[in-house]
Amino acid sequence: MGQIKVHTVCRSAFILFFLQESLRKITHTLAVKNEEISNFICSLKQSLDNLETNSNRVQEDLESEFSCLHAVLDEMKESMLTRIKQERASRTYELQSQLSACTKALESSEELLELANQTLCSSQTDGFSQVTGTLLTSTHPVTMAPAFRLSLKTKASDNMSHLMVDFSQERELLQALKFLPVPATPEIQVSECQVCDNTVTVSWTIPEPDSKIDHYILEYRRTNHEGPPRIREDYPWMVVEGIRQMEHTVTGLRFDTRYMTFRVRACNKAVAGDFSEPVTLETHAFNFKLDSGSAHQNLKVEDLSVEWDSCGGKVQDIRKEKNRTNSPMHSPARSALMSPKRAPTARPGRDRFTAESYTVLADTMIDAGQQYWEVRFDKESKAFAVGVALRSLGRFDQLGKSSASWCIHLNNWLQQSLTAKHNNKARTLDCSIPGSIGVYVNYEEGILSFYNAKTKQLMHTFKTKFQQPVIPAFMVWNGSFSVVTGLQVPTVVQSGQRKNSGTSSSNASLT
Structure with a gap:
């Protein structure tokens, strides 16, 4: 009986130990899952904050761009109106001067014409001879009257069509305004990447050609974990900007971790695209301390x-x-x-x-x-x-x-x-x-x-x-x-x- 009792106690203790171990494993798994969910919630909250901030930023940028466009149009309008006013003033002066000269010549010509008509109607021979001699003398011939010196061709045209504008093409361009397309997401070609001589060369491609891409941004950080980056990492992202080619060599490295994670994105003049899928490259090297x-x-x-x-x-x-x-x-x-x-x-x-x-x-x-x-x-x-x-x-x-x-x-x-x-x-x-x-x-x-x-x-x-x-x-x-x-x-x-x-x-x- 004593042996059976001891056996029963041992069995109960074993079952209890097994249940405790199972509960510990379940608890550990649940704790890990809870941490993952907490991290994901933090990530979602951060995304909401980023969305609000980024939306306000692009709205402000759009309003700023339209304000600049309005300012340019207003400046061009003022400049073109000033040109029209100057042209009108110049031509008005020319035409008014010509009109004044013609009016004076006409008045002078009418005086001579009246004098000649009066002479023709005169019955006095002596008076007629005297007036006629005066009109025909070389010192004051009738042909020297202002009316004979005038050019009867208009000095300035009243046509202002050369200052007309056609905004149809510009209107089409303005109507075609739309948001600048976000550059496509690059793809890192792992087979083309090289790790040697304490350097890492990273190569990538773009799914389809994009002539508007201005440069690329490469980010990398050290890690001791293979695979995608984790939310909590001991090492920060290092940033390399202004890359013009679709590859970059990171030099001067000291491989104090086993892996290095890379990601890249394309940028045009106004906006940056999404980061590529992170790629983790093994950077094996010999590390030790002095004992x-x-x-x-x-x-x-x-x-x-x-x-x-x-x-x-x-x-x-x-x-x-x-x-x-x-x-x-x-x-x-x-x-x-x-x-x-x-x-x-x-x-x-x-x-x-x-x-x-x-x-x-x-x-x-x-x-x-x-x-x-x-x-x-x-x-x-x-x-x-x-x-x-x-x-x-x-x-x-x-x-x-x-x-x-x-x-x-x-x-x-x-x-x-x-x-x-x-x-x-x-x-x-x-x-x-x-x-x-x-x-x-x-x-x-x-x-x-x-x-x-x-x-x-x-x-x-x-x-x-x-x-x-x-x-x-x-x-x-x-x-x-x-x-x-x-x-x-x-x-x-x-x-x-x-x-x-x-x-x-x-x-x-x-x-």
Whole structure:
């Protein structure tokens, strides 16, 4: 009976646990759905507010445009009326002057005519001879009268038809006025987009030709989620305006997230069209932080920068590192990537590097794929090294002096030299010392290459077979350096690696 009772209790507890778990799942699903509905309600309210604002704006713009059109018409009307008035005044003056001259000539001519008629009717011979002589003398002939000097052709026309206007064509244009058509929505061609060399080239098309499109606006933002953008994102939209072609290359990027979302819209002189459907492109690159918990106490680690601290022993703020909510350990991008893998923050069973091993490791292991990063260092440092190491690297081990690490080493102590080191063997490199070094790892092929980060000239290549995951490793003594992560493998490096893949390694003695 006791066993049956215990069995019944256990079964009841199991059923209760199962029901609780089911209820938790349902509650979680409902909470997520409620959040989605709340976000959608917020979006609808925002759309209503935007609709009111945009409607008022376009109404004000329309009234402003018609006011400007009325002002232009009124100005043209005043100008044309002034022209008519000036033309009328000028012609009136000409015709009135001609009329006055003709009137005076007519009066003078009538006086002479009356005098001549009176003379003809006179019966006195002497008087007739005297008057006739006067009218016919060369000093005052009748033919010199004003009536004979006048031009009987009108100096100004009364026709004003040349100032008539025909607004039929303009009237048709005004009657044809309508709202400017909104540009069509572009379509981003994912197959034409390229992600390489820390740049992204985005290409798009328009469904049908539109000669009124003036330019395009491209927006993009980083994200850790594949697919359409979410309402709540950690990163804001970045805007690129005034694009004249149907493609654009975004340069100067640092890929600190796994994806990047793009959208584009077309604009004419007055209005912008709708955004295209967002497209999310994968922007995979190698990201890591420096593990301050592994650093020698003479190394002052701040984010991705390291400086030699001669005082030494400065306690690192471990609590701050543990409480950072945006730590790469909890980053969605880091959890989404299968490889590289983040290494434990504490080195199992080991303390930080000590003695003359002025070393610090990264917090991310490489166990697959091709990775690339760069390091900028002070060439006046007494010693500096960059490379990779196994997690088992001893706390007293110096980079390159054991089988667990490979590096390029700068020595500035007695004379300046640059050497490749592995397993306590060194090879002097016959190349100038660059300001920054690029590090390339192909885990499957067992290749570790070092480049002049600026010129991409190959400095040295180790060829080996990595039996365990490796970690970026750095060393500095009396100097400083900073690491640049979030970089893709440069195209020129990939090309060079393919070209050299069939050749034998000249560094076999160091592998």
